[in-house]
Amino acid sequence: xARPFNVAQVEAKWQARWLDEGTYEVDNDDPRDRFYAxxxxxxxxxxxxxxxxxxxxxxxxxxxxxxxxxxAVLSPFGFDSFGLPAENAAIKAGSHPRLFTDARMAELKSSxxxxxxxxxxxxxxxxxDPQYMKYAQTIFLAFLKAGLAYRAEAPVNWCPGCATVxxxxxxxxxxxxxxxxxxxxxxxxxxxxFKITDYAEELLNDIDALEWPERVKTMQRNWxxxxxxxxxxxxxxxxxxxxxxxxxxxxxxGFGMTYAVVAPEHPLLAELTTDGERAHVAALVxxxxxxxxxERTASSDSGAGLxxxxxxxxxxxxxxxxxxxxxxxVADYVLGTYGTGAIxxxxxxxxxxxxxxxxxxxxxxxTTQPPVDFDGGAYSGDGAHINSxxxxxxxxxxxxxxxxxxxxxxxxxxxxxxYRLRDWLVxxxxxWGCPIPIIYCDVHGMVPVxxxxxxxxxxxxxxxxxxxxxxxxxxxxxxNTTCPVCGGPARREADTMDTFTxxxxxxxxxxxPFTPNVxxxxxEAAKWMPVDQYIGxxxxxxxxxxxxxxxxxxxxxIGLATGLPREPFRRLFTQGMIRLSGSxxxxxxxxxxxxxxxxxxxxxxxxxxFHLFVGPPADDVDWTDQTEEVxxxxxxFLDRVYRLAQYDEVNYHETPDDADLAVRQALHRxxxxxxxxxxxxxxxxxxxxxxxxLNTISKWAxxxxxAERAALDEAIDTMLLLLAPMAPHLTxxxxxxxxxxxxxxxxxxWPVADPAxxxxxxxxxxxxxxxxxxxxxxxxxxxxxxxxxxxALADPTIVAVLAGATPKRVVARPPxxxxxxx
RNA sequence: GGGGGCGUAGCCCAAUUGGCAGAGGCAAGGCGCUUAAACCGCCUCCAGUGAGGGUUCGAGUCCCUCCGCCCCUACCA
Numbered sequence: 001x002a003r004p005f006n007v008a009q010v011e012a013k014w015q016a017r018w019l020d021e022g023t024y025e026v027d028n029d030d031p032r033d034r035f036y037a038x039x040x041x042x043x044x045x046x047x048x049x050x051x052x053x054x055x056x057x058x059x060x061x062x063x064x065x066x067x068x069x070x071x072a073v074l075s076p077f078g079f080d081s082f083g084l085p086a087e088n089a090a091i092k093a094g095s096h097p098r099l100f101t102d103a104r105m106a107e108l109k110s111s112x113x114x115x116x117x118x119x120x121x122x123x124x125x126x127x128x129d130p131q132y133m134k135y136a137q138t139i140f141l142a143f144l145k146a147g148l149a150y151r152a153e154a155p156v157n158w159c160p161g162c163a164t165v166x167x168x169x170x171x172x173x174x175x176x177x178x179x180x181x182x183x184x185x186x187x188x189x190x191x192x193x194f195k196i197t198d199y200a201e202e203l204l205n206d207i208d209a210l211e212w213p214e215r216v217k218t219m220q221r222n223w224x225x226x227x228x229x230x231x232x233x234x235x236x237x238x239x240x241x242x243x244x245x246x247x248x249x250x251x252x253x254g255f256g257m258t259y260a261v262v263a264p265e266h267p268l269l270a271e272l273t274t275d276g277e278r279a280h281v282a283a284l285v286x287x288x289x290x291x292x293x294x295e296r297t298a299s300s301d302s303g304a305g306l307x308x309x310x311x312x313x314x315x316x317x318x319x320x321x322x323x324x325x326x327x328x329x330v331a332d333y334v335l336g337t338y339g340t341g342a343i344x345x346x347x348x349x350x351x352x353x354x355x356x357x358x359x360x361x362x363x364x365x366x367t368t369q370p371p372v373d374f375d376g377g378a379y380s381g382d383g384a385h386i387n388s389x390x391x392x393x394x395x396x397x398x399x400x401x402x403x404x405x406x407x408x409x410x411x412x413x414x415x416x417x418x419y420r421l422r423d424w425l426v427x428x429x430x431x432w433g434c435p436i437p438i439i440y441c442d443v444h445g446m447v448p449v450x451x452x453x454x455x456x457x458x459x460x461x462x463x464x465x466x467x468x469x470x471x472x473x474x475x476x477x478x479x480n481t482t483c484p485v486c487g488g489p490a491r492r493e494a495d496t497m498d499t500f501t502x503x504x505x506x507x508x509x510x511x512x513p514f515t516p517n518v519x520x521x522x523x524e525a526a527k528w529m530p531v532d533q534y535i536g537x538x539x540x541x542x543x544x545x546x547x548x549x550x551x552x553x554x555x556x557x558i559g560l561a562t563g564l565p566r567e568p569f570r571r572l573f574t575q576g577m578i579r580l581s582g583s584x585x586x587x588x589x590x591x592x593x594x595x596x597x598x599x600x601x602x603x604x605x606x607x608x609x610f611h612l613f614v615g616p617p618a619d620d621v622d623w624t625d626q627t628e629e630v631x632x633x634x635x636x637f638l639d640r641v642y643r644l645a646q647y648d649e650v651n652y653h654e655t656p657d658d659a660d661l662a663v664r665q666a667l668h669r670x671x672x673x674x675x676x677x678x679x680x681x682x683x684x685x686x687x688x689x690x691x692x693x694l695n696t697i698s699k700w701a702x703x704x705x706x707a708e709r710a711a712l713d714e715a716i717d718t719m720l721l722l723l724a725p726m727a728p729h730l731t732x733x734x735x736x737x738x739x740x741x742x743x744x745x746x747x748x749x750w751p752v753a754d755p756a757x758x759x760x761x762x763x764x765x766x767x768x769x770x771x772x773x774x775x776x777x778x779x780x781x782x783x784x785x786x787x788x789x790x791x792a793l794a795d796p797t798i799v800a801v802l803a804g805a806t807p808k809r810v811v812a813r814p815p816x817x818x819x820x821x822x
Numbered sequence: 823g824g825g826g827g828c829g830u831a832g833c834c835c836a837a838u839u840g841g842c843a844g845a846g847g848c849a850a851g852g853c854g855c856u857u858a859a860a861c862c863g864c865c866u867c868c869a870g871u872g873a874g875g876g877u878u879c880g881a882g883u884c885c886c887u888c889c890g891c892c893c894c895u896a897c898c899a
Contacts, residue, residue: 219895334897626834816838
């Protein structure tokens, strides 16, 4: 495509200038109102792909727009630079992950610069930077001191072939290792956890006030999974002094409990198991605990439809409602990690229990009367209670209350709230992450690394071998150390931290990257926090956002972030995915469309306009055969802007006339439309409004009638200002050529519409008869209902159509329409 | 199985939140410019809103049922 100007040259010129002049560097004591705009910091995967481009186009638009609104805008950039892909690449290449990472970072950085996205590069943060690691380790130790970090045994994915632990994403769908193909086993290891569950209630409650997409809020609520119920005792039938403790949300269905179930991991299982059943139970437990999660759930796509495997333990417990003994089963559909790890089973009102009871031939007793048209199975809806003694006739809510009282009196029942949310397992048996700063001494046990010995850095002289085992585990120079307490021989923790720990607080370091020795100075960070606009992908809707919320709350509580808000991200926007022939565009799928070719044709500005224009920013983008042509069209739009700004064959006239006024009105309405579009994430309509405006100005300027000079200058300048956050290079170039010596277009104030020009002098009012349009009237916008009605009924066309008939009813909605019903 | 989203011209999308279905772009066609083509400028064509029902003076918009596609989640008692 032939362009009217040298796109690459213009873009390079302005990119260099923004960088050299530090246009978007901002100080913490800037006197202007503040705005913190943040795109999720990326994993350094190499040159940018369209997903990045889309993300940074939106982010940069926010930065430039808010700057023009007079704000001091914090716009930082950095890298989530630890992680498995670099480790895998290093294994493959036989090199060090840092080499790979640094190279990919440089590529991505130059990509975002080429896009024209602007940042305060002085604030750049990398997770693998030794200083950042030092702060990450400081945070870990602060959590440990505050009781928020603890060690416990937990299962990991163990590959017997590689003799190492695998990350979840290294386990294939069939439960085998992606590298060796061996069947992955579960193995228990001592691992570190963060007590995020201490914050479950607050994390749940604070969701309400966030200006986030509803679906993200819903996902977080579901993930936390609060449920209220009763915990109570089921006495053992042959030893009334002992009891099995269970949790239920439906105590009202207690009369229907026909058996009880314990999880395979339940501590009482051995005691409950009779000699006759020991072999069956052992087989069940073996299968449930050694098999991977995948194997356990692979057989079906429906949780409720899963095969209900279980075994009778040989023991009985007493149902406290009926005082009758019921059998105790062990089954893998009961989880050891939730509630008490044991349940009362009520097949009539719980579909999982129903499925199990059906398979194992256990009795089913209804306690809630299902509706007449109910087609069988478990019924969990509301209804009158039956077969339920003192609860008969009550609905679910009332029966729950009664049952709860009853259990409190007869079965040590207490009201209990449980959460689906588990504590955060942060240990990773990997090399390319931040080492956990702990030392193990034979004499003094677990000892934190003293502050003056931080950061604990991974050694450089390692070879990543094909086994995938972390070299930290075997590197003697790293592992062997001395105990900080006694100086005796000791060993370092070989695990590293989950990379989600790095992304849980990076936004705080961005706000204050200058203070040494502490993760950040709360006084400095408070100047920017919370983030006013966070932008990223929907794939981080749950974990990253939840962990970041947890970190900040914990920071405030343990004194690391005194005075900061307890929520990090006030507003969140999640952009749509780019998909190519139906599937998500991603590096792992190898279906990326590189931006470079478009830089050569339509330039960064053209590509930015495309991403803004192609559809609503929250929607997915289908990259199709036509996309190329749409991108060309976006370049064409910018070319037309360029030509118009350079057009010098205008028939100027001196006194403004009606045509000039009409264009000015259109212009000021465009200011409103574009501003509104930018405020409510309707970038596609904002671009469309500018395209429309361009058409209007262009026709006007090229007409024989001509244009008034001041009005034309105003129109073109205003259009450049409105376009500046979207196409920053072209607008900067044109502004400079139109206003030599003036400040950059980006440093000008955002245009403000003149209300007198926005207001419509008259509005077209539609007159309908029985919903059918019969006449159009030009009326004043402030017309009253009565005025609208009489104007409509007086219109000759309407009089003619009515032909003397008396309207049954007249609905007047001035100044929009009048509907006459006859 | 549960939760959520989407379906409007050939295609991508608008529609002041219940008030004339069309802003913008792509594609197609035409005219002008051109020796010619491209570029450029101008113009034209195209749907009654996935299907059915309901509420309403009035439904793309609200409610119900169904169809199709997509995303999230997964035995949490």
